[in-house]
Amino acid sequence: MKFHGxxxxxxxxxxxxxxxxxxxxxxxxxxELAKHCMEDLDPEFVNKIEFGDILVAxxxxxxxxxxxxxxxxxxxxxxxxxxxxxxARIFYRNAxxxxxxxxxxxxxxxxxxxxxxVEVDADAGVIVNVTKGETYRAQPFPPFVKDIIEKGGLxxxxxxxxxxxxD
Amino acid sequence: xxxxxTITEKILAAHAGLxxxxxxxxxxxxxxxxxxxxxxxxxxxxxxxxxxxxxVWDAEKIALVPDHYTxxxxxxxxxQAKVMRDFVNEQGITHYYExxxxxxxxxxxPEQGVVGAGDVxxxxxxxxxxxxxxxxxxxxxxxxxxxxxMATGEAWFxxxxxxxxxxxxxxxxxxxxxxxxxxxxxxIGVDGALYQAMEFTGPTVEALGMDDRMTVCNMAIExxxxxxxxxxxxxxxxxxxxxxxxxxxxxxxxxxAEYARVIEIDASQLKPTVSFPHLPSNTRLAEDSRDxxxxxxxxxxxxxxxxxxxxxxxxxxxxxxxxxxxxxxxxPATQEIYRQAMxxxxxxxxxxxxxxxxxxxxxxxxxxxxxxxAAGERAVATTNRNFVGRMGDPTSEVYLSSPAVAAAxxxxxxIAVPEDLE
Numbered sequence: 393m394k395f396h397g398x399x400x401x402x403x404x405x406x407x408x409x410x411x412x413x414x415x416x417x418x419x420x421x422x423x424e425l426a427k428h429c430m431e432d433l434d435p436e437f438v439n440k441i442e443f444g445d446i447l448v449a450x451x452x453x454x455x456x457x458x459x460x461x462x463x464x465x466x467x468x469x470x471x472x473x474x475x476x477x478x479x480a481r482i483f484y485r486n487a488x489x490x491x492x493x494x495x496x497x498x499x500x501x502x503x504x505x506x507x508x509x510v511e512v513d514a515d516a517g518v519i520v521n522v523t524k525g526e527t528y529r530a531q532p533f534p535p536f537v538k539d540i541i542e543k544g545g546l547x548x549x550x551x552x553x554x555x556x557x558x559d
Numbered sequence: 560x561x562x563x564x565t566i567t568e569k570i571l572a573a574h575a576g577l578x579x580x581x582x583x584x585x586x587x588x589x590x591x592x593x594x595x596x597x598x599x600x601x602x603x604x605x606x607x608x609x610x611x612x613x614x615v616w617d618a619e620k621i622a623l624v625p626d627h628y629t630x631x632x633x634x635x636x637x638x639q640a641k642v643m644r645d646f647v648n649e650q651g652i653t654h655y656y657e658x659x660x661x662x663x664x665x666x667x668x669p670e671q672g673v674v675g676a677g678d679v680x681x682x683x684x685x686x687x688x689x690x691x692x693x694x695x696x697x698x699x700x701x702x703x704x705x706x707x708x709m710a711t712g713e714a715w716f717x718x719x720x721x722x723x724x725x726x727x728x729x730x731x732x733x734x735x736x737x738x739x740x741x742x743x744x745x746x747i748g749v750d751g752a753l754y755q756a757m758e759f760t761g762p763t764v765e766a767l768g769m770d771d772r773m774t775v776c777n778m779a780i781e782x783x784x785x786x787x788x789x790x791x792x793x794x795x796x797x798x799x800x801x802x803x804x805x806x807x808x809x810x811x812x813x814x815x816a817e818y819a820r821v822i823e824i825d826a827s828q829l830k831p832t833v834s835f836p837h838l839p840s841n842t843r844l845a846e847d848s849r850d851x852x853x854x855x856x857x858x859x860x861x862x863x864x865x866x867x868x869x870x871x872x873x874x875x876x877x878x879x880x881x882x883x884x885x886x887x888x889x890x891p892a893t894q895e896i897y898r899q900a901m902x903x904x905x906x907x908x909x910x911x912x913x914x915x916x917x918x919x920x921x922x923x924x925x926x927x928x929x930x931x932x933a934a935g936e937r938a939v940a941t942t943n944r945n946f947v948g949r950m951g952d953p954t955s956e957v958y959l960s961s962p963a964v965a966a967a968x969x970x971x972x973x974i975a976v977p978e979d980l981e
């Protein structure tokens with residue numbers, strides 16, 4: 393998968409309550425959740441991003457609640473990939489399972505400034521900062537996790553397993 | 560001989576059908592219980608349908624609890640609860656708790672004996688780690704993981720490294736498990752245990768009752784932990800005995816098991832602790848926080864809504880009145896706790912103090928309902944998170960504390976310790 397967009401950069405410990413506040417958890421419709429993505433951190437977020445843009449953050453992105461509404465709202469808002477120094481573990485699983493692309497890269501987060509134009513080759517684990525002419529490497533996914541991503545998410549992987557057992 | 564293992568590694572190995580596992584290893588585990596609530600179940604059910612399966616893996620091993628926006632606060636939340644209820648009826652799911660039997664899930668499932676020692680439990684709720692207090696491996700996951708668990712009875716895990724906390728020393732007056740865990744989070748930070756299991760050991764932990772142990776394990780997630788765990792002892796056995804639905808298995812860490820870190824804590828030095836906005840790691844001593852005036856106090860939640868918490872709150876509130884500028888909301892976490900508190904006369908103490916007592920719900924903890932904050936308002940709460948906007952308006956503030964500090968604050972009007980009261 394390849395992505396290309398403008399980077400929107402935030403700090404560390406971006407929690408799921410600011411990614412999608414609980415007052416909107418009375419629905420799980422992606423388009424509804426997308427309207428309120430990052431609202432309590434940056435009320436202008438949904439207005440300033442364009443489809444395919446890239447979210448960049450420091451350590452521990454997605455900490456807090458297990459709400460899958462968080463990766464769903466980010467994806468539905470139009471973000472193509474989240475690049476962070478580290479992810480909170482439930483968010484990490486949820487992103488893999490729901491097909492939101494994520495990458496772990498300290499050097500990319502340190503190198504990218506808000507507003508930079510960035511190109512990502514998720515399969516190769518390469519992040520190119522077009523604005524600054526820099527190239528960064530991301531942590532590769534373990535093969536097991538890569539397999540889930542390639543199948544299109546956890547449910548697709550389960551379907552395959554069920555089909556194999558069913559006969 | 561298998562390699563020396565921690566309690567967490569042993570439980571995971573047993574559920575993966577392996578003699579041994581090591582940190583970093585990716586394994587597939589058989590699950591004992593899969594949990595979801597009225598916020599996370601609707602997505603889990605939608606994802607379950609996508610598998611094409613007609614029936615869940617085991618209708619007796621799925622627990623569905625409508626506790627977040629219930630009794631339903633509006634039409635949308637009622638629709639979500641109905642999606643779950645319809646699924647329960649369709650699938651014949653046995654561990655469902657309707658309003659009137661319902662409680663806050665992480666107080667309810669241990670109380671009802673649904674989870675026990677040695678289990679592997681996933682829950683589509685981050686505070687699922689609470690059950691580690693029973694000597695189980697329990698971890699929060701998202702709805703899709705829960706859906707896969709409901710379909711197959713399995714989940715994949717990366718075996719976590721463990722941090723061992725060795726806690727010694729007697730706790731001082733009005734110092735509780737909540738103060739211990741807030742202190743730990745303040746020490747290691749909100750990602751201090753990222754991807755790791757937090758194993759709590761030592762004489763101080765052994766002296767804690769089950770309610771305090773659940774408070775400690777409940778907040779492992781607030782340090783980024785995958786799980787929190789306390790090995791079974793006589794206190795655990797006394798709790799499980801006559802309560803556990805299934806036979807339980809006791810696991811213990813080998814003396815030479817490997818840990819990522821060992822952290823020693825002298826608990827005799829702890830004092831009542833408060834987490835300031837907007838991170839649980841932003842801890843200060845309550846005695847240094849008396850200049851913080853508040854508008855609302857909440858005593859309840861999966862962290863501190865158990866009977867011991869109610870008793871401590873009542874001990875502080877007895878014969879006193881809530882400060883005129885404060886709304887005090889007390890929420891016993893389950894029907895059983897509610898009834899017990901009523902029988903013990905705690906409700907009279909709460910009502911005489913001018914507190915509002917609510918039926919069980921997660922309600923205000925996540926800014927759902929039953930005590931939402933207006934712009935600029937402050938709350939002291941016995942809950943687990945104080946992120947921006949957690950309990951209401953994005954400019955409101957939440958300070959986390961023990962029930963003792965919360966009750967004292969309700970009387971004083973500002974953050975206080977019980978000794979401050981007349």
